Amino acid sequence: MDYFKKYRLVDYDFFLxxxxxxxxxxxxxxxxxxxxxxQKKQIAGMVAGIFAMVFISLLDYLWFTRLYLIxxxxxxxxxxxxxxxxxxxxxxxxxxxxxxGITFQPSETAKILLILFYAQFIMKYKDKVKNLGFxxxxxxxxxxxxxxIASQPDLSTCIMVMVIFASILYVAGINRKIVWTVLGITIxxxxxxxxxxxQGESSLLHDYQxxxxxxxxxxxxxxxxxxxxxxNSMMAIGSGQLYGKGYNTNEISSVLNGGFISESQTDFIxxxxxxxxxxxxxxxxxxxxxxxxxxxxxxxxxxxxxxxEVIAAGVGAWIGxxxxxxxxxxxxxxxxxxxxxxxxxxxxxxxISVYAGIGFVLNVRLQGNKYITGRV
Numbered sequence: 001m002d003y004f005k006k007y008r009l010v011d012y013d014f015f016l017x018x019x020x021x022x023x024x025x026x027x028x029x030x031x032x033x034x035x036x037x038x039q040k041k042q043i044a045g046m047v048a049g050i051f052a053m054v055f056i057s058l059l060d061y062l063w064f065t066r067l068y069l070i071x072x073x074x075x076x077x078x079x080x081x082x083x084x085x086x087x088x089x090x091x092x093x094x095x096x097x098x099x100x101g102i103t104f105q106p107s108e109t110a111k112i113l114l115i116l117f118y119a120q121f122i123m124k125y126k127d128k129v130k131n132l133g134f135x136x137x138x139x140x141x142x143x144x145x146x147x148x149i150a151s152q153p154d155l156s157t158c159i160m161v162m163v164i165f166a167s168i169l170y171v172a173g174i175n176r177k178i179v180w181t182v183l184g185i186t187i188x189x190x191x192x193x194x195x196x197x198x199q200g201e202s203s204l205l206h207d208y209q210x211x212x213x214x215x216x217x218x219x220x221x222x223x224x225x226x227x228x229x230x231x232n233s234m235m236a237i238g239s240g241q242l243y244g245k246g247y248n249t250n251e252i253s254s255v256l257n258g259g260f261i262s263e264s265q266t267d268f269i270x271x272x273x274x275x276x277x278x279x280x281x282x283x284x285x286x287x288x289x290x291x292x293x294x295x296x297x298x299x300x301x302x303x304x305x306x307x308x309e310v311i312a313a314g315v316g317a318w319i320g321x322x323x324x325x326x327x328x329x330x331x332x333x334x335x336x337x338x339x340x341x342x343x344x345x346x347x348x349x350x351x352i353s354v355y356a357g358i359g360f361v362l363n364v365r366l367q368g369n370k371y372i373t374g375r376v
Contacts, residue, residue: 012362012365013299013362016358017358017362020343021050022288023288024049024344026273026284028042028046030265030269033276035264035346041348042346049352053355053359055359056356057362061308061360061363062305065311069117071116072113075106075110075114076144076148078110081099082094086099088103094152095152095154104349106349107149107152111353112353115164115310115318115360119306119308119314120307126306129173129174130173135169135174135178146158156325156339160325171313198213211225212226212337215335216332229263231332233261233271233329236255237274241279243278243280244278245276249276255275263338265346266340267326267340268329273344285341285344290323293319293320296361297313299368308367315357322339325339326339
């Protein structure tokens with residue numbers, strides 16, 4: 001079978017691809033300052049990611065979605081292997097597996113695999129989307145991978161998966177009454193959890209989760225423990241002022257060079273950008289993340305199938321909210337959670353997975369244009 005489609009070059013979204021590559025280059029520059037030894041690996045990851053993006057963008061995404069049951073099963077197997085002897089742990093979290101000498105993080109690939117699964121599942125039963133029973137079934141199908149991710153433990157990825165899932169259901173067209181009901185339950189629940197965290201010993205949260213919330217609310221009381229990273233991150237970003245201290249700066253006053261920021265090449269890469277490239281560089285990264293996410297949502301509106309809508313919107317929610325969460329942690333807006341900045345943070349699994357996601361979005365755009373042209 002010929003899975004390649006014939007498309008017009010003029011319909012290819014080069015602007016989206018260019019924004020993604022530009023954001024990755026900025027990330028490689030920041031990684032070079034934070035951890036020079038990781039630069040070559042990230043460059044290799046970018047090359048592999050671009051290849052995956054272009055290759056996937058020229059394939060029919062509907063062929064991939066037909067394999068939705070295999071994607072779901074593969075996701076469960078990979079997440080399950082993390083808890084097996086093949087899994088490896090770092091800083092008390094077991095989130096990686098080592099297969100054939102390659103170490104990767106299945107919770108990152110889980111995002112794109114779940115998007116592909118729900119794209120086909122929703123399209124197959126699109127006439128039942130407004131039924132409460134259908135949503136319950138979708139939640140039950142989400143429970144298994146979500147439980148495996150939570151057991152690693154990886155709360156930040158659990159939150160991201162839930163956001164992607166919620167975005168997918170909204171785009172699928174669920175009943176608005178259900179949306180308002182969920183919001184009416186979720187917002188008070190979140191406020192109650194925060195209230196519970198500040199009331200001494202919490203019955204709902206683990207100790208480290210409670211400390212992170214308290215450190216977010218009262219960072220001055222945890223300056224030498226849980227709020228240490230965030231306070232130093234805010235100090236570094238502020239010290240960059242308008243134009244920054246310069247790329248790969250060797251200033252003695254640099255918070256990064258002083259060793260006050262750990263995981264600066266991954267979870268706190270935005271801190272490096274703020275210190276070295278200043279307010280202007282930080283705004284450029286924020287703008288690129290926003291524009292990429294908005295572009296994905298715009299492509300979702302032009303998709304020719306429900307599956308295409310779900311894929312583009314799911315990837316847009318993934319990039320947009322994860323970017324906001326990462327930058328929010330670095331600037332003290334959000335509680336400290338370990339999650340990478342899309343296209344910027346060091347991590348080959350995350351990088352290639354999100355490039356693959358953009359590849360699917362590009363194909364949705366190509367087929368959307370073809371559909372619109374043909375319809376006109």
